[in-house]
Each structure stands twice: as structure tokens, then as C-alpha cells.
Amino acid sequence: MKRSHGAFVRTGALLLVLFALSGAPAHAGSWVSGYYTNPWGARGFQLWVPTGYQPGEALPLVVALHGCFQNPDQFAGLTRLNQKADAERFLVLYPNQAMISNGTQCWNFMIATNMERGMGEPSIIVGMVDWVKSHYAVDAHRVYVGGVSAGAVMSSILLACYSDVFAAGMVGAGAMYKAATTASGSAYAMIFGSIYHPDDRGRDAWACSGKPRRQVPVLVLHGSEDDVVNPINGEQAVRQFLQTNDYGDDGADNDSVPYRPTQVRYGDVPGGRRYTVKDYVYGGRLLVQKYELQGMGHAWPGGDPSYLFSDPSGPDATTFMWDFFKQHTR
Template sequence: MLDALTGFGSDPGSLRANTYIPEGFPDNGPLVVVLHGCGQSAESYNNGSGWSTLAEECGVALLFPEQRRINNLLGGFNWFEPGDSHRGLGEPLSIRQMIRQVVDDYAIDPTRVFITGLSAGGAMTSVMLATYPEVFAGGAIIGGLPYRTADTLMQAIFRMKGYGGPSDRRLGALVRGASMGAGGWPTISVWHGGRDTIIHRSNAESIIWQWQRIHKVKGPPTRVEQVDGFPRRVWCNAGKRVVIEEYIIRRMGHGTPISSRGDDGLGEEGKYMLEVGISSTRHIARFWGLTPETPRSVRRERPTVFYKSTA
């Protein structure tokens, strides 16, 4: 059960906020912000993804911003609206205010704040990472879209289907200009279904190109691995730090990849919560250093050339 967070600021985006703080949560612990997709609630996304279970295991505080139907009939975040995609405005400012309140209330380590989301929540994750990069150590975008790929509902529909969009160079410039030089760039984790018919997988490629320019890691991945039977592509910077990772889950449609069975199982199957044998929640937490566990099965392969899709 999540707890409501109130009084967190002016809330210009008119959002709800919920938290999950595990028992015995220590001072200077980490915070993960979790954004649900359309047709979901904070509770349903938490139940499906298993974030609160992992929070108990690893001592992680959770913040769940939640959309109101009065703002969006589908219950999704308004990632494409100009008033909800810029620093200091609308929904991004509301989420920033929530984060500030939770950080203060629970003595969160401000250098260990992370954000993830699915679909519209994934697209809003892109917004938050671009507009408030200094706030986040890392972000994970699941079935989402790049920052400022659309500025109207009609554009959003076309981009979701994989049509049009800013050039690769423009995508990078949009992120660079979004935070007014606030500084600091988070690491990026990208997850997408290979058979996603709601948000075309070319959007995952565009997210990679957008952040390759920010992290100065253009070109093919540094390495390719097999993790729990799925390919993981990794880009490392000049200091050999992993700054971008990507999982394309073949044969998966639109949703969050989960693995709910066995000793390491998390979450439960449901609408847009897809049982595919790999837990994005657990692997994202590992990528962020929130759990000491090593992936169960990692096989390294030779790097492959990164081609732009013509779709």
C-alpha cells in the first residue's frame, strides 16, 4: 500500500503523489521516482513492476507521481504538451517539487535520485532527465519516447507510430537546451519491446541517439552481452564508465518486462506488465548500483554496428 504525499508545493501540473518508504530506511538512502503509463495508477504499476518488494530488499525509498483523469482522459502524463515539457512549468515542476519534499522528509542522499517510467511515463522520464538533469543520477525509459520529439497531440501520435521527428542533431540540441546549463548528465537505460505496436521501437533508437550526443559516445556500442537470454548493448565513455544501456526484448509488445517467478521473482503479470523472463525492475536497480547482486547470466559478445532504422 502506498502513502499519499501532500503539501509538496504549488503543484502547477495538478498531480497526485504517493510514496513507499521501507521500514528501517536509513539516512542518506537512495530514492527512485516511478512514473506509470496510460490506463495505470501508481498502485497498479507498483504491483506489476515489484518496485516496493525490491525497496524492502535493498532499502530504497520510492516516489510515485500520479496523473489525474481531469488532466488527461487516458490517465497518462502530458509529455508532449509545451506547458508540461519545460523546466519550471507544469508537470515537470510538480514532480520536481515532490522530489524535493521526499528528499527533505527522509534525508535522501541527493546524489542518488533516479527515475523510471513506462510509455507516457517513459516519455515523461525523458522530460525530467532533460529538464532537471542535475537532480538525477540515472534514468530508465521503458517503451517511451525521446525528449521533445513532439509538441502537439497529432505529432505525438505520429511519433508513437515511428513517423517523422527531429533530426539526430536536433534531438541532442533539445536536451542540451532544456536545463539552462544546470549541469550534470544522468546515465540512461532504455527498454523496449521488439513487437511494440503502440510505441514503435524506432523511438528507443532515437533515445539512444539523443543521449549518445550528450554523453559523447557516438557510434556502435562498446560491447554487447546476453543477460537472462536477452541482448544488452552498452556504451562506455572515455573513462570506461557505462553511461547508456539498451535492452530490446524480442517478441515482446508494449509494456514493462517482468519476471515474477522463482526466487528472484518480482511483480505480477497484468495490463502492460508482461511476463517475459527478465525483470526490468531488478536489472535497472543493478545498473544503478542499488543492489549488490550480479546478473545471473551474462555472456559477452563482439560489438555490432549500430544502424539507423528506416522505419
């Protein structure tokens, strides 16, 4: 089985369709559209190549995962991530959920095969990352993943099972790894929080990447009035990744990584929302950071108001995300 899977992946990579590209780098400041397939399925993607891109200069790569009822164009518009990429010089990969796979364009985080390494939708997304690395100058030590809603839950899965690929990630209005393992359980978890203990899921996440001596920096962002994904899911995601990092530190569950924030800060934006920031620092490194935005529902703060999931009053989640990412290399 393993041999045929690898052969199929190689074949899928060779057959990948890139519109008007033929494997050559695109012009700077432009979209590239493509299609990736492996034994677990096929998905389209869009890649933003930032202004000033030079083929010989390795840039960071951000994988941006849209939410339900969205596509790459809409997520890029909501977050203004391409403008940030132009200003800060990084590539952005936007995988696209096919409507044939989910009629609401949600990533299928609730299906068990999508919660393991080398399987399902996570394997397709990582295959896209590998394709970008093979065709563009990418700093493999600075590959990041982040998303909103269903895309945020898929980000949790990718961070858990591919910690050797991603240097850091963001979970925006999402949930922890394996918050539920069925569709009905996922619906319950979104409303009430997971029935599973984050410490148990923290160990499961560490195991999914092969029990490495490696830590996984994560930014968690959630609105205090989210009525789609209960804010308790944000707290559970923080605890789960702290536990994952506890194991990743020395291979043991010994509370070597602190479970209490090392710093709590408060901020606000003129005309926008107040927020609380909790930092979890270990060994001089910011491992987990939690933003709670007061009064915000299920949204991307600071987003373009013409798109779904926007809370335009701010602060700006895109800036928070990139500021967190650029502190970390793998």
C-alpha cells in the same frame, strides 16, 4: 513572474496535505499518501518507505512514473518495485496523474509546456522530490527516475531538463526528449518514430538543463514487437541521450562520446525472452545502456501478470533498472 512563481511554490509546499502524517517520518515498510500543488497544477502521490528505514540514514530515491490507464498502486504491483526497495533499501516516489488532467491517466508529455524546465507537470514532479527530501533522509546524489510508456516519455523530459536532480534514469517502451511537440505529432511519432533528428533533440535536452558540464546516464528498454510505441523510438532515445552526453562532456558537439556501442551482449531467461544488450561506455562509465527484448510488445518484462503492461515471462526489468541506477551517483 519569477518572484510570484517562487512564492506560490513555497506556499504550495506549506499547504501540502499529508494524510495522518503531519510531516513526521512514517513507519518503515509503509505507504505515505500526499498531495502537491504549484502554479502549474496539483497532483497526488504515494511514497513507499522501505522496511528498515531510519530517519538519520540517507537512502536513494527512485521516482517511478506509471503509464496510461495506471495509477501508483498498479504500477507498484506491476513492477514489484516496493519489494526491491525493501531488499535494496531505497525510497520510491510514485506521482499520480489526475484523471481530470488526462482521462486515460497518461502523463501529458505531448503538451509543449510540459517539455521545459520550471513548467508544467515536470515542475510538479520535481516539487514532490523536493518535498520528500525535506521530510525524509534522502541521498541527494542518488535520486533516479524511470517509467513505462507515457511515464517513460516523461522520464526523458525530466532527465533532459533536470539533470541536476536525477543521477540516472530509465526509459521503458518510451521515446526521446521532444520526439514531438503536439498531440498529433506525438501520435505520429508513436507509430512511425519522430520526424526530428535525435542529434538536434540531444542538444535541446542539454540546453533545457542550462547547458551543464554534466552527463546523464540512461537505460533504454524496448520490445522488438512493440506495436504501441514503435521500437525506433528506443533507438532514437539512445542516440538523443548520447548526443546530450556528448555536449555534457566538454560543451561541444565533437563526438567525444562514442555513438557505437562499446560492447554488445546477448542473454536469455529459461522460459522467457531472449534479449540484446548494447553498452555505451565513456571514460570507464556506462553512460547509456539499451535492452531490446525479442518478440516483446508494449510491456514491462518480468511484471506481475495481473496488471496492465506486464510481460511476465521475463527477464525482470525492475532488476535491470535498479542494477543500472546503483552504478551512478550525481
